Amino acid sequence: MIVLKLGGSVITEKDRPETLDGAALERVADVIAATRERAADGAAGNLGDEGLVIVHGAGSFGHHHANAHGVTTTDGTHDPTAIHDIHGSMKTLNTFVMSRLLERAVPVVPVHPLSMAHCNADGDLELPTGQLETLLADGFVPVLHGDLVAHAGEGTTVVGGDRLVARIATDLEADRIGLCSTVPGVLDESDAVIDEIDAYDDVADVLGDSDATDVTGGMAGKVRTLLELEGEASIFGADDLEAFLTGAQPGTTIR
Numbered sequence: 697m698i699v700l701k702l703g704g705s706v707i708t709e710k711d712r713p714e715t716l717d718g719a720a721l722e723r724v725a726d727v728i729a730a731t732r733e734r735a736a737d738g739a740a741g742n743l744g745d746e747g748l749v750i751v752h753g754a755g756s757f758g759h760h761h762a763n764a765h766g767v768t769t770t771d772g773t774h775d776p777t778a779i780h781d782i783h784g785s786m787k788t789l790n791t792f793v794m795s796r797l798l799e800r801a802v803p804v805v806p807v808h809p810l811s812m813a814h815c816n817a818d819g820d821l822e823l824p825t826g827q828l829e830t831l832l833a834d835g836f837v838p839v840l841h842g843d844l845v846a847h848a849g850e851g852t853t854v855v856g857g858d859r860l861v862a863r864i865a866t867d868l869e870a871d872r873i874g875l876c877s878t879v880p881g882v883l884d885e886s887d888a889v890i891d892e893i894d895a896y897d898d899v900a901d902v903l904g905d906s907d908a909t910d911v912t913g914g915m916a917g918k919v920r921t922l923l924e925l926e927g928e929a930s931i932f933g934a935d936d937l938e939a940f941l942t943g944a945q946p947g948t949t950i951r
């Protein structure tokens with residue numbers, strides 16, 4: 697089973713509020729659909745009989761609204777209007793992602809974290825996976841997204857797509873985990889892709905926030921979350937999506 701995150705920085709223009717990068721989303725959808733078709737026809741690659749779960753990020757949709765309402769992964773909101781703005785923007789983006797994949801006959805089904813997950817007062821995430829397993833067993837591709845979740849004592853807080861990826865991959869024992877972002881991997885001080893990371897401190901100096909508005913911590917948050925996984929995960933750019941889906945390990949491997 698593969699868990700793939702489509703970074704918000706890939707599918708939106710992250711520095712322009714609520715702006716889709718339509719061309720990039722179409723390219724990504726083309727690659728996912730074509731890779732599935734070729735694998736189903738028996739071509740080399742490992743996307744054929746395995747399941748695929750997609751999680752997409754927020755880009756200029758959720759991050760913009762979360763920032764405007766002062767909501768983060770730890771500071772929540774009890775304001776229903778803020779919840780509507782933030783979650784609503786993610787449902788809008790999810791509708792775009794769904795429609796581009798449906799147009800290409802990828803059997804996607806939306807799964808909204810606000811309706812299924814919650815955090816306790818310590819911030820521990822409870823995320824049931826029964827519906828994902830049931831959908832996967834019947835050949836569907838569940839599509840989740842970074843979202844708000846009910847959080848004891850905080851109202852609702854942000855749960856990032858990276859955290860959802862890590863949790864789903866662990867609970868469903870994913871074979872492969874990939875984060876497709878706008879950069880070709882984690883970059884060092886000379887902007888060269890770092891092949892492997894196994895300790896945060898080794899790369900802490902080069903890890904930063906996102907260049908755009910982002911309440912979940914940019915690349916630093918991504919690496920920290922993935923290092924907590926037992927298995928390996930890849931961070932790569934959109935040009936390497938096909939390579940990842942057909943079994944390669946492009947970009948940076950976090951282990």
Ligand SMILES: Nc1ncnc2c1ncn2[C@@H]1O[C@H](COP(=O)(O)OP(=O)(O)OP(=O)(O)O)[C@@H](O)[C@H]1O
Pocket residue numbers: 702703704705706710752753754755756759857876877878879881882883884902903904905906907908910912913914915916918
């Ligand atoms: N060392 C680094 N290597 C690569 N990117 C870095 C580094 N440090 C900071 N960044 C920033 O991290 C960004 C990627 O993180 P970001 O959270 O924006 O990605 P995403 O997951 O695609 O987006 P979203 O959170 O909206 O889903 C890059 O665009 C870059 O601005």
Ligand SMILES: C=C(C)CCOP(=O)(O)O
Pocket residue numbers: 704752753754755758759762782786841842843844854855856857858911912
């Ligand atoms: C800002 C919201 C609502 C979700 C953030 O998800 P991410 O873009 O995957 O970090």
